[in-house]
Amino acid sequence: MPKSYSITLDINRYDPDTRLSWIQTYQVEASGILRFVDVLRRINDEQDPTLAWSSSCEHAQCGSCGIILNGKPLLSCELLVKDAVGQFNTHRFKLRPLTIAPVLRDLVVDLEKAYDRVHKTKPYLIKPVPYQPEGDEYRISPKTLEIYSEATRCINCFCCATACISGYHHFLGPNVTLANMVRLMDPRERAKKERTDILYREDGVYRCHTSKACSFVCPKDIDVSHFLALGKEGRF
Amino acid sequence: MGEALTVDSTLRCDVLIIGAGGAGLRAAAQISEQRPGTKIIALTKVFSPQKSHTTTAQGGMAAVDPKDPVDRSIFHMFDTWKGSDCSADQNVIKKVCEIGWEEVVWLERHGMHFSRTEEGRIAKRPFGGHMLNFGETKALRACYEADRTGKGIMDAVWAESLKYGVKFMGQCIATEILFKEGRCIGAIIFRYPEGRFLAILAKATIIATGGNTKMYLVSSNCRGNTGDGLVLALNAGLPVMDLEAVQFHPTGMVGPGILASEALRGEGAILRNKDEEPFMEHYAPTAKDLAPRDLISRAIIKEIREGRGLFHEGHDAHHVWLDLRHLPKEVHEKKIQEVCSFFKRFVGVDPERDLCPVTPTAHYQMGGIPTNEFGEVQNDTQGIVPGLFACGEVAAASLHGLNRLGTNSLLELITMGRITGERVIEYLKDATDPEEPSPDDHHMVFHQFSTYLHAQGREKYAQIRDKLRDLMMEKVGIFRTENSLLEAIEELRELKERATHIPQGTTSLRANQDLWQVWELNNLITVSMVIAQGALSRKESRGAHFREDYPERRDEFNYHTFAYMPKFGEVTLEKRPVDMSMFEAKGGHYELFDYIKREY
Numbered sequence: 001m002p003k004s005y006s007i008t009l010d011i012n013r014y015d016p017d018t019r020l021s022w023i024q025t026y027q028v029e030a031s032g033i034l035r036f037v038d039v040l041r042r043i044n045d046e047q048d049p050t051l052a053w054s055s056s057c058e059h060a061q062c063g064s065c066g067i068i069l070n071g072k073p074l075l076s077c078e079l080l081v082k083d084a085v086g087q088f089n090t091h092r093f094k095l096r097p098l099t100i101a102p103v104l105r106d107l108v109v110d111l112e113k114a115y116d117r118v119h120k121t122k123p124y125l126i127k128p129v130p131y132q133p134e135g136d137e138y139r140i141s142p143k144t145l146e147i148y149s150e151a152t153r154c155i156n157c158f159c160c161a162t163a164c165i166s167g168y169h170h171f172l173g174p175n176v177t178l179a180n181m182v183r184l185m186d187p188r189e190r191a192k193k194e195r196t197d198i199l200y201r202e203d204g205v206y207r208c209h210t211s212k213a214c215s216f217v218c219p220k221d222i223d224v225s226h227f228l229a230l231g232k233e234g235r236f
Numbered sequence: 237m238g239e240a241l242t243v244d245s246t247l248r249c250d251v252l253i254i255g256a257g258g259a260g261l262r263a264a265a266q267i268s269e270q271r272p273g274t275k276i277i278a279l280t281k282v283f284s285p286q287k288s289h290t291t292t293a294q295g296g297m298a299a300v301d302p303k304d305p306v307d308r309s310i311f312h313m314f315d316t317w318k319g320s321d322c323s324a325d326q327n328v329i330k331k332v333c334e335i336g337w338e339e340v341v342w343l344e345r346h347g348m349h350f351s352r353t354e355e356g357r358i359a360k361r362p363f364g365g366h367m368l369n370f371g372e373t374k375a376l377r378a379c380y381e382a383d384r385t386g387k388g389i390m391d392a393v394w395a396e397s398l399k400y401g402v403k404f405m406g407q408c409i410a411t412e413i414l415f416k417e418g419r420c421i422g423a424i425i426f427r428y429p430e431g432r433f434l435a436i437l438a439k440a441t442i443i444a445t446g447g448n449t450k451m452y453l454v455s456s457n458c459r460g461n462t463g464d465g466l467v468l469a470l471n472a473g474l475p476v477m478d479l480e481a482v483q484f485h486p487t488g489m490v491g492p493g494i495l496a497s498e499a500l501r502g503e504g505a506i507l508r509n510k511d512e513e514p515f516m517e518h519y520a521p522t523a524k525d526l527a528p529r530d531l532i533s534r535a536i537i538k539e540i541r542e543g544r545g546l547f548h549e550g551h552d553a554h555h556v557w558l559d560l561r562h563l564p565k566e567v568h569e570k571k572i573q574e575v576c577s578f579f580k581r582f583v584g585v586d587p588e589r590d591l592c593p594v595t596p597t598a599h600y601q602m603g604g605i606p607t608n609e610f611g612e613v614q615n616d617t618q619g620i621v622p623g624l625f626a627c628g629e630v631a632a633a634s635l636h637g638l639n640r641l642g643t644n645s646l647l648e649l650i651t652m653g654r655i656t657g658e659r660v661i662e663y664l665k666d667a668t669d670p671e672e673p674s675p676d677d678h679h680m681v682f683h684q685f686s687t688y689l690h691a692q693g694r695e696k697y698a699q700i701r702d703k704l705r706d707l708m709m710e711k712v713g714i715f716r717t718e719n720s721l722l723e724a725i726e727e728l729r730e731l732k733e734r735a736t737h738i739p740q741g742t743t744s745l746r747a748n749q750d751l752w753q754v755w756e757l758n759n760l761i762t763v764s765m766v767i768a769q770g771a772l773s774r775k776e777s778r779g780a781h782f783r784e785d786y787p788e789r790r791d792e793f794n795y796h797t798f799a800y801m802p803k804f805g806e807v808t809l810e811k812r813p814v815d816m817s818m819f820e821a822k823g824g825h826y827e828l829f830d831y832i833k834r835e836y
C-alpha cells in the first residue's frame with residue numbers, strides 16, 4: 001500500500017456574510033498519492049462542508065485552483081501530498097487564497113475580476129494578415145512557432161502574478177504581458193504598434209525587475225521572465 | 237436567511253448563450269462577425285470562458301483538406317457512419333465533414349497556434365477509426381496543436397468573442413429556461429459570488445453546456461460536467477436523445493481518470509497486458525491500437541476479467557499498460573509534452589522509461605438535446621421550439637450516433653457552433669423582444685433551493701455522490717444487462733429521494749459551494765435515470781452501448797431514442813428515425829452508407 005501521511009492544514013477562512021476572517025486548522029490522514037484538491041474534498045466530505053475552494057479540470061489545464069501553500073503560489077490539483085511533504089519538508093501546511101483578486105469565501109478568489117486585465121491586453125489578433133491567395137492557412141515554419149509556442153501554453157492561473165515582486169497595483173502582471181508577447185511574436189499579427197503601446201505603457205513591461213519569481217513558480221514551466229526580457233529588449 | 241427567494245434583477249440581450257465553451261463561443265463569434273452589434277451574453281460556471289472544459293481536449297480536430305493528395309471527405313463521412321455503428325444522421329455527417337476544413341482555416345485565421353509541418357502547413361496525425369479508402373489504412377486527418385488542441389481552440393473562440401464585445405458572465409448557473417407561449421425567452425440565472433437570482437431575457441437562447449459524465453466513478457470530465465443543460469430541457473418537458481450512448485475512453489490514467497489522449501496511440505503507443513503482450517492484435521487485427529474506443533475499452537475490461545490485467549494498490553483499481561517507451565525523445569518532448577507531464581505528476585511514472593497504468597474512463601456523452609441539422613431544438617420527433625437552439629456536446633444532431641470517433645467532437649463543436657450561429661442570425665430577423673415575465677411567476681429553482689437549504693437529513697452529500705458513482709460504473713457502465721439496469725433504476729429512485737435530505741453546512745446563499753454541488757448532484761441523478769432507462773429499452777449492442785444479454789446489433793433498433801422525463805422516474809420513450817439521406821441519394825459509394833457491418 002502507498003504510504004499514508006498525517007498532515008495538518010492551517011487554512012485562511014473568510015465568511016462574506018459576517019466579513020470575519022480566521023485561521024482554521026484541520027488534521028487529515030491522507031494517502032501520499034492524493035492531490036491537494038482531493039484533500040480539500042476529503043475535508044468537505046468528512047469534517048466541514050462549508051470550507052470553500054475552487055477547481056475545475058483537476059489536471060493542471062484550466063488554472064482555476066491556484067492557492068498559496070507555505071508561501072508558494074501553485075495549483076492545488078497537481079500537488080500530491082507526498083511531493084508536498086518532500087518539497088516543503090514538513091507535515092504542516094498553510095493554505096491561503098491568491099492575492100490578486102478579492103476573496104469570495106475561504107480559498108476562492110474572484111478570478112473573474114482578475115481576467116479584466118487579461119482582456120486589456122487583447123489576446124486575439126487585433127489586425128490579422130490578409131488571407132492566403134489560395135484561401136488556406138497562413139504558413140508558419142515550425143522554427144518560427146517554436147520561438148513563442150511555450151508562451152502559448154499559459155493557462156492564466158495567476159500564480160506568477162501572485163509571486164511577482166513588482167506587485168499587482170502598478171503592473172499589469174507577468175501573464176498578461178506574456179499574452180501580449182505571444183501576439184507580438186505571432187507573424188500573423190499586424191497591429192504591432194498598438195501592441196508595443198500596450199507593452200510599454202505606464203503599467204507595462206518596464207515594471208518588471210527580472211527577478212524571475214514568475215518563471216520559478218509557473219506550474220506549466222514556462223520561462224515567463226525570458227519572454228518579458230525579450231519584450232524589454234524589443235526582440236519580437 | 238429565511239427570506240423568500242426572488243429574482244432581483246432582469247437583463248436583456250439579443251442572444252443568451254448558456255455555456256461559453258468551444259461550441260457556445262464559436263456560435264457567438266459567428267453571430268458577432270456576421271451581424272455586428274448583436275447583444276450577446278455568454279454564461280459559464282467557471283471564472284472565465286477560457287477555463288471551460290474544451291480547454292482540456294488534447295488530441296486533435298478531424299478535417300479533410302480538399303487539396304489533400306490522398307484523403308477525401310467521403311472517407312471521413314464513411315468512417316463517421318461506420319464508427320457510429322450506423323446510427324448517426326447522414327445529413328449532419330455530410331454537412332459537418334464538408335465544412336470541416338473551412339473551420340480549421342477559420343481557427344487558424346483567428347489566431348490558433350496549430351502545430352506545423354516543415355512546409356509551414358497545419359500538421360496532422362492519425363487517430364482511431366479514421367482511415368483512407370473506406371477502411372484500408374490509417375489516415376492523417378487530425379489537425380492538432382501539440383497535445384493541447386482544445387486549449388488552442390478555446391483560446392481562439394474566447395478571444396474572438398472578446399474582440400466583438402460579447403459579455404461574459406462567469407460563476408453562474410442557468411437553473412431554468414423561460415418560455416412564453418411556447419417560445420423560449422431566456423433563463424433564470426443564479427450567481428455564485430453574491431448568491432442572487434436574475435432573469436436574462438433574450439430573443440434567442442443557445443444551450444451549449446457541454447458534457448456530463450461525472451456520475452461515473454472514473455471520469456475524464458471536469459468538476460462541473462453535471463448535465464445541467466440536459467436537465468434544463470427535461471424540466472421544461474422537452475426530450476433528450478440517445479443518452480444511453482456514453483463513451484468510455486480506453487486510456488484514463490489509473491486513479492482520477494485523467495485522459496491519456498488517443499494521440500499517444502496515434503504517435504505509436506501500444507497497449508499491453510500483464511504479460512506485456514500487445515493484446516489489441518487479437519481484437520482488431522487491422523486497426524489494432526487505433527481501433528475505435530468502445531472496442532478497445534471492452535477489450536481492456538475483458539483482459540482484466542480474464543486475469544490478464546494488473547492491480548494498482550494505491551488507487552485500488554485494475555488496469556493494463558500503455559507503452560510509450562519506444563517513441564522518439566522528440567515525440568515525448570514536443571508532441572505529447574502535456575500528457576507525459578500528467579503521467580509524471582499524477583501517477584509518478586516517467587513514460588520515457590516506465591510502462592504507464594491505464595484503465596477505461598467515462599469520457600463523452602454522444603446523446604443530448606435533439607436538434608435538427610441547423611441546431612434548432614426539437615420538442616418532439618417533428619417540431620422545433622422557437623427561440624431555442626443547442627450545440628456542442630450537450631446537443632445531438634446527431635453527428636456521432638451511438639459512438640463517436642476521436643477528434644470528431646472538436647470538429648462538431650466548431651462546425652455546429654457556426655451553423656447554429658447562422659441559424660440564430662436568421663431567426664433574429666423577425667424576432668421581437670420578449671415581454672417581461674410576470675413577477676408572480678413561481679420558479680422551480682426557488683423550491684429546489686429552499687428544500688436543499690432547509691433539509692435536515694443525516695446522510696451527507698459525499699455518501700450519495702459516491703454511491704451514485706459506484707452504481708453507475710458497475711451497473712450502467714461499459715457492460716450492461718437487463719438485471720443490472722433494473723437494479724440501477726431502483727437504486728436511482730432511492731438516491732433521488734435521499735438526495736433531497738442532504739443537510740447543508742450553512743444557509744447562506746453567498747459563495748455556497750455545498751448548495752451548488754447538491755443542485756449538481758440532483759442533475760446527475762436525473763441524467764443517470766434517463767441513461768439507465770434508455771439502456772434498458774435498447775435490447776441490442778451498438779457503438780458504446782453494450783448489452784451482455786444482447787451482444788449483437790439488431791435492425792429493429794435502427795433509430796434514436798427520444799426520452800421525456802417531466803417528473804423524476806417517469807420516462808416516456810419515442811423513436812426518431814436515423815437520417816439515411818446519403819444512402820437514399822444513390823450517389824457514388826452510396827452502398828457503403830447502408831446498414832453495414834462494423835469490423836476493424
Ligand SMILES: Cc1cc2nc3c(=O)[nH]c(=O)nc-3n(C[C@H](O)[C@H](O)[C@H](O)COP(=O)(O)OP(=O)(O)OC[C@H]3O[C@@H](n4cnc5c(N)ncnc54)[C@H](O)[C@@H]3O)c2cc1C
Binds near residue numbers: 254281
Ligand atoms: C480530457 C478530454 C480530452 C478531449 N480530447 C478531445 C480531442 O482531442 N478531440 C475531440 O474532438 N474531442 C475531445 N474531447 C471532447 C471535447 O473536448 C468535448 O466534447 C468538448 O470540448 C465539449 O465542448 P462544449 O463547448 O460542448 O462544452 P464545454 O467546453 O464543456 O463548455 C461548456 C460550458 O458551459 C458552461 N455551463 C455548464 N453548465 C452550465 C449552467 N448550468 N449554466 C451556465 N453555464 C454552464 C460551462 O461552465 C462551460 O463554460 C475531449 C474531452 C475531454 C474531457
Ligand code: SF4
Binds near residue numbers: 063
Ligand atoms: S505564466 Fe504560468 S504561472 Fe503565469 S498564469 Fe500562465 S500558467 Fe500561470
Ligand code: SF4
Binds near residue numbers: 164174210212
Ligand atoms: S521577472 Fe518580472 S514579471 Fe517575473 S516575477 Fe520578477 S518582476 Fe515579476
Ligand code: FES
Binds near residue numbers: 055056063064
Ligand atoms: S483545476 Fe484546472 S488547473 Fe487545477
